[in-house]
Amino acid sequence: MEVWGPNPMITTILPDMASGKTRMNHYFNGWVMVSRRFDDATLPQVKAANPLESSWVLANAGSGKTRVLTNRVVRLLLAGTSPQKILCITFTNAAATNMLNRLGETLGGWAMLSNENLRDRLLNLGEDESSLTPEKLDSARTLFARALETPGGMKIQTFHSFATTLLKQFPLEAGVSPQFKLIDDRKSRNIQIDLLNDLVETDREIVGQLSKYLDYENLKQFTKDIFDKRDYFTGEASKGFIWKKFDVQEGWNETSFVNSITPGNIQLIKSMIPYLLKGSITDKTKGKLLAEALETENTNIIAFQLAKASESWGRRKLTDSRKTRFSAYSLCQGSRNTRRHENSNLPFLCNYLVETIPAGSGCFSPVQVD
Structure with a gap:
């Protein structure tokens, strides 16, 4: 059977006697190309x-x-x-x-x-x-x-x-030791478990503090995060990194955080509680705890409950100015369409918080919220 094709090309379909299958012969400008169909x-x-x-x-x-x-x-x-x-x-x-x-x-x-x-x-x-x-x-x-x-x-x-292979060929360019060794996930997990066991035996106080916030699985993930970013934990140098990372003054600690809870901040927290009480079950719980803390008028208790509440809002720390402003924005905005009309309060609340933080504390820098 012959079929005329474009660019005057003739395609002839012939049986392949060797294999019993069909071949296709293409004749074009005197050249012959035979391919399997x-x-x-x-x-x-x-x-x-x-x-x-x-x-x-x-x-x-x-x-x-x-x-x-x-x-x-x-x-x-x-x-x-x-x-x-x-x-x-x-x-x-x-x-x-x-x-x-x-x-x-x-x-x-x-x-x-x-x-x-x-x-x-x-x-x-x-x-x-x-x-x-x-x-x-x-x-x-x-x-x-x-x-x-x-x-x-x-x-x-x-x-x-x-x-x-690339790291072994170019260790200095990659910033790794030429004698580095590769470990698989299983060996990495075993190292983490050994570290946890050593920690339990040598420093029960630290483990007790961690157990208040982390169960066993989360504790393993926590140690993995530290393991992956071990360069950040190099003795006293790590403190300087943390202070710089969170944009706070050198020596910033829990006492500094408690002292940052000024009357203006307390007023802002009071303004946020109604929004929390209209939110999810978690938001309502945090709102009630903050309301009870405010009744004590004790800045230590207020700071403690505020820190706990901030952990549930995307694990954002209050000492990180950018993340704190984002938390305030998310909190005021809410996730439901029914609360969109309340967004008009956002610029006032956020700017009010900025103005009431003591100058030079490092917690916040001025921000314009549109």
């Missing part, structure tokens, strides 16, 4: 595996992406790309191992195939038969050996493995 499910994969077709592969899980990407690597090698210039990065070790095994099976199998069978395999990849010269077939048989001889082997690795 694929079904609707296979054709998109063949196109995606062609490195000249597209640089992007998008597909659902289980749709054959690993095979497509492996075939793309094979076709890059067939086109003459050096193995050491190909980098494959995966999310998991299992995927990297799968790709490496498939690549080895494919290239290793080619080394022992006859010309006829090897040509059939290459046609199934999407290669044009006109390009399958004896020289190219011989070159395809040597790809397995070339891959094995590549210094360090084919680069098929996970993100973490690739990053580790």
Whole structure:
């Protein structure tokens, strides 16, 4: 059967006597290109595996992406790309191992195939038969050996493995010790557990204080956060970092925080309580506690309840001026549409709080709220 196509090209569909499958001969300007005819499910994969077709592969899980990407690597090698210039990065070790095994099976199998069978395999990849010269077939048989001889082997690795390789090559540029060692998540968790056990045995007072605010799981997460940011905890230097981070004067402590609760601040807290009592269950609870604290007229109690309330508002600390202003904004604004009309009080409340903080305390800096 003959079908005339555009740019005067004739497409002749002939049976492939060797495989029993259908081939498609393209005649154009005297050149003949013969390629395998694929079904609707296979054709998109063949196109995606062609490195000249597209640089992007998008597909659902289980749709054959690993095979497509492996075939793309094979076709890059067939086109003459050096193995050491190909980098494959995966999310998991299992995927990297799968790709490496498939690549080895494919290239290793080619080394022992006859010309006829090897040509059939290459046609199934999407290669044009006109390009399958004896020289190219011989070159395809040597790809397995070339891959094995590549210094360090084919680069098929996970993100973490690739990053580790870069760090080992450029430790000084990355700011790490040249003798660094990589630990996995399980070893990291074991180190954290050992640290907690040592802390329980050596300093029960600290553990007792932490247990008031953190259960066991949160305590493990807390130690992980410290572990991840261990450079911040270097003796006395860490205090200076904390004071600078929260924009407070050197020596700022709990007493300083209590002393910052001025009459003006108390008035602001009183103004916020009605909004809390209209909010969620948590907001109502905090509002009641603050109201009870205000009745005592004891700044220590007020400061304690205010600090507890601030922890539930996105864990924002009152000593961080930017986060505190954001907390005040969120508190006054509320999350429900029914309270939008109350937002007109926001500029007054926030600016009132700014004006009543003692000058130079570092808690707040002037802010214009629109």
